Amino acid sequence: MTDIDHTKAQRKNIHITFPSGISGKPVICQLAREVDITFNILKAQITPGKEGFLTLQLEGTRENCELSLDFLRERGLAVSPAAQRISRNEETCMHCGACTAVCPTGALHNDPQTRCVPFDVERCTACGLCTRVCPVMAMQVELENGFL
Ligand code: SF4
Ligand code: SF4
Known part of the structure; x- marks a missing residue:
């Protein structure tokens, strides 16, 4: 079995759906502060008070990418792998x-x-x-x- 290197940097595209009660909150800013990860916003459609959609490209270690997904899900966001x-x-x-x-x-x-x-x-x-x-x-x- 091959060991996974959790410290190796990688890029990962994710699609995030914000429920209407969360779309006005600065969750992505909090993510950048609390997890050592950088990101590019590939697409965004956010309207405060309505359901929002965001496609991000995360860049960081595998461990921090996984921490980011946990962080977002714990705050009520739906996260799925984004198609390239x-x-x-x-x-x-x-x-x-x-x-x-x-x-x-x-x-x-x-x-x-x-x-x-x-x-x-x-x-x-x-x-x-x-x-x-x-x-x-x-x-x-x-x-x-x-x-x-
Ligand atoms: S056949 Fe065309 S219109 Fe129908 S679901 Fe597929 S992509 Fe959409
Ligand atoms: S992947 Fe399909 S359903 Fe999603 S935004 Fe694009 S066209 Fe619409």
């Missing part, structure tokens, strides 16, 4: 609209004029929810790494 990239197979998509019901950012939405489901990559936070509901697996996800 989400793409859609345009040949497979049949524009059924099932994904629009779960997409939290409107990156997938119904266009009443064309009756199609455009995919706006710029609004996608790579949460991966659409990949779980697409009946033909048109939404494709590539994880940066497999652990959480």
